[in-house]
Amino acid sequence: MANRSAEGDAHRPVAQEVAELMRALGVPDASWRGGARQSRSPITGETVAHVAEASAAHVADAVTRSVDAFEAWRTVPAPRRGELVRLLGEELRAHKAELGRLVTLEAGKVLSEGLGEVQEMIDICDFAVGLSRQLYGLTIASERPGHRMMETWHPVGPVAIITAFNFPVAVWSWNAALALVCGNSLLWKPSEKTPLTALAVQALFERAAAVFGTAPKGLSQLLIGGADVGAALTDDPRVPVVSATGSTRMGRIVGERVARRFGRSILELGGNNAAIVCPSADLDLALRGIAFAAMGTAGQRCTSLRRLIVHESVYDTLVPRLAKAYASVSIGDPRAAATLIGPLIDKDGFDNMQKALEAARAAGARVHGGERVDVAGAADAYYVRPALVEIDEQVEIVRHETFAPILYVLRCSGLPEAIKLQNGVPQGLSSSIFTNDMREAETFMSAEGSDCGIANVNIGPSGAEIGGAFGGEKETGGGREAGSDAWKAYMRRATNTINYSRQLPLAQGVSFDID
Template sequence: MSQPAELQYHRERLFIGGEWRPSTSRDTITVISPFSEQPVGRAPDTSPADIDAAVAAARQALTASSWASWDTETRAAAIDRFADALERRADDTARMVTAENGMPIWGSSAVEGPDPARVLRHFAQLARTTPQEERRPAASGTGTTLVRREPVGVVAAIVPWNYPQSLAIFKIAPALAAGCTVVVKPAPETVLDAFQFADAAQEAGLPAGVVNIVTGGRDIGAYLVSHPGVDKVAFTGSTEAGRAIGEACGRLLRPVTLELGGKSAAIVLDDADLGRTVEGLTWVCLAYSGQTCYSNTRILAPRSRYTEVVDAVADLAASLEIGDPFDPTTQIGPLASSRQRDRVESYIAAGRAGGARLVTGGRRPAAFGQGWFIEPTVFADLDNSHAVAREEIFGPVLAVIPYADLDEAVTIANDSPFGLAGTVWTSDEEKGIEVARRVRTGTMGVNFYDIDLGAPFGGTKASGLGRELGPEGLAAYVEYKSVYLGR
C-alpha cells in the first residue's frame, strides 16, 4: 500500500534548547510525495532568529549542563539511551523516509530505520575506548607532554535528502561522543524525519541544547554555516554547495568536513565472473535509483568482453522492478523530486545528442501516470570524455566504457574530477587489491561494496574533505591540546 494522499506527518514547532518552540518565521515547508505528488506532511520554516536561538542553546549546553566535561562512561551511556529511543522508532522512521523521498521501503527499512542506532552505539563504544588524554615522553628526551582531546564545540550539521537519517547520524554520533553539541538542519525535501532525533533525544534524557533541530533552505543553511557561534561545520551534499561552504569556512578559519559528489568507476577485469559481478552491481550502481553518492555509474569493461558486459548490464537494468516505493517488491522507485527527474532527463538527452548508444531505458515508464519515475538507463559506445561519463547525474544512468588493458582501466578510473568510491570485479582478490591501491579515491571495494562503520568514509578531489566514521570520524570533532611538563 502506498502512502495515502492526505497529509500524514505534521510538525508545528522547532526543537531548540530541549523544548518545542514556535518558529519566528510565518512560512511553512510542505513535503511532497515523489510517488503520489501529493503532500505528506509539513513543518515550520526557520528564520535567522531561530538559528541564533539554536546556536545559543547548543553553546549553553556545552557549559551549563557540563556535557563537554561529563566523564566518558556517563556520556556514552546517554548516547546508548539515545540509540535505544531511535531504535524503537525505526519502523516509523523508515516509512517516513519512503514517504518523503521515494526510497523503496526495503531500502529504508534496511538502512534508514536501523542505522541511527547502530552508528550511535558504535561511537559510544569508541568514546569509551578512546582516552581523553595521554602522556607521551618528549621527543627531546626531557620531560613529558600531556596530549588532550577536547570537543571542538558547537557543530552545524547540514544533511541532504537522499539518506537523511544515515547521513545525519554520521555527524551527530561522533559529535556527541566527542562532547560536542549539534544544530541539525535537514534538507527541505526530507525535513519531517529529522524530528525523530528530537523525540528520541527527549526520551533519552539528553541535556537541553545538546541536540537542536531547525529547518530551512539554502539561505538559512548559509546563515548557519557562517554563524559566529558555530565551531565546526559538517556537510553532505553537492560539490557546488560544498565549495561555497568550504569557502565560507576557510575565510572564518573554521573546521569543516565535506562529503560531496562522485562519479565512481566499477572496473570489471577480464577474469571476472560476470554473473557474480552483475549481481553485485545491482546495489553498487543503482541503489536508490542511483541517488547515492558512492554509485558506480561508470562501468569499465575490457574490450575483449565489452559486448558481453554491456548486454549483461542492460539486462540487469531492464529487469529491475519499478513501482510504488511502499511495495516491498519494488526495486526502483521514483526520483526524489521533479527537479531531479528534469536533471536526469537532460543528461539522457545529452547522451543521445553526443553520440552515445542508448542500450536500454531512458524514458518515463508508461505504467505510471504520476510520480517522478525514470527507467534505469544504460549507455554504451562512449569514452570517458562524454558528459554522461564525467558529470554526476545522481540518477539511474550508467555508462559502460571500454578499456584495452589494466593500465588504461586505472587511467580512466582516475580521469575524473571526483574520487569518492569504486569497485574492482575479478576472480583474483589479490589482483583486485592491487588495482584498488592504484585508484585515487577515498573508498574501494573488491567484489563487494558496503560502508564499514569502523573505517573512514570520504573522498578526494571534488568529492570532499575529511572523513566520517571510524576513529578518524571521531577525531574530526576534537581539538588537540598539548600540555608540556618538566621532568
C-alpha cells in the same frame, strides 16, 4: 510515458500514513501542520505536510543556546555522554519500523532501504557508545630528561550538521553520535526536501534526553529552512565545525565561507564512482554488484555506480546481460514488496537526468532505458527506467555527476587504461574492481591504483559500513565521517609537556641561562 503499474497491494494515501507515523513517533502536530513550507512525498507527488521554518534570526538564538549547552556538556565524563547515545540507539530500535517507513514515504526509498537507514543509525550509536571509553591520546617520548609529552583531545564546540535528502537521517547520526560522545552540542539543518524524518529523529532524541535526565537544554537543535539558514550557520564564528553533505557546488560555498572565519569543514560532496570489470571476474557476482550499486535508491546515493569500465574480452558477455536486467527490473511504489526501484526525488531530478541523456546521445552514446515510467495513482511523481549508456569515450557529460540512475559503460584494453579512466574525473569518493587476480586487486588498492577514499574489491562502490571512515578526495571534499578515527574531526588536540624534574633543559639543546 511507458505503461507500468506499481506492484503490490493497494496502499492507503501517503498523507494518511505520514500523519499516523508522525503521531506514533511523538512529533508534535504544530511542527508539521500549518507551517509555511510544503513537504511532498516523491511516491505520489502529493503534499503531505506544512512544516514550520526557522529564519536566519532564529539561527543566532539557536547558536547561543548551543554554546550554553556545550559549556555544560563538555564537563560530563565521556562514558556518561555515551549513555545518552545508548539511549538514543534504544529509541531507534524501538521505533525502527515507523521511522524506516517514514524514510520511504518522504525520500522514496524501497522499504528495505528505509529500514536499513535506521539500522545504520542504530549501528553508529553502538559504535559511539564504545568510542566514549576510547578517546585516546598518545604518550610521546621527550628528548628532555625528567619530561613527559602527551596529547589530549577536547570537545571543540557546537557542531553544525547540514544533510541531504538521499540519506535524510543516517548522515545526521554519523555526525551526531560521534559529536555527542566527544562532548559537543548539535545544530541540524536537514534538506528542505526531507524535513519530516528530521522532526521524527529530533523527537526521539528528546525522548532519550528526558530518560537521561541531565542533558542540557539545547544540546541538539533542529533548524528547518532554506539557504539563508545554512548561510547563517556557516558564517557564525561560534560554530567551529560544519559538516555538510551535498553537491560539490554547495560544498564550495560552505567550505569557502567556513574557511574565511578559520572554521573547520567536514565535506561529503559529489561522487562519480566507477567499477572496473577484469577478464578474470566472476561475471555473475559482478552483475549482481553492479545492478544494486547502479540502480539501488534510484541512483540517488553519493556512492551510486555511475561509470562501468569493462575489459574488451568480457564486454560482449556482460553488457547484454546487464541490459536485460535494466529492462526488467521492477519499478513502482516503494512500499510494494516486489519493488526494487522507487521514484526520483522530484521533477528537477528527472529533468537533470533527461538533459544528461540528451548530452550523451549528442556524443554518440547508445542509450538503453531512461524513459519516464507511469505508476498508477502517481501522475505527479517521477519514476524512471534506469539508463544504461554505452559510450566510446569519457566525454564531459560522463565526467559530470548526474544524481540519477544513469550508468555509463566504457571498454578498456587492460588495467592501466581502466585505472586511468577510473581516476580521470574530478570526484574521488568510491570505486571498485571485480577480479579474481590478486595482482590486479592489490594494484587497484595501491598508491598507483584508485585515487578514491573508498576502494573495494568484488563488491560495488556503494553500501559502506559504519566501522570504516567514510569520505573521499578531490571534489568530494576530503571529509571523513563514521568509523575508524573520524571522531578526531569533532575534537581539538592539545600537545602537553610536563616537567617533573628540578631542571629546565630546553629542546634542541638551546641554552638560555640567566642569573
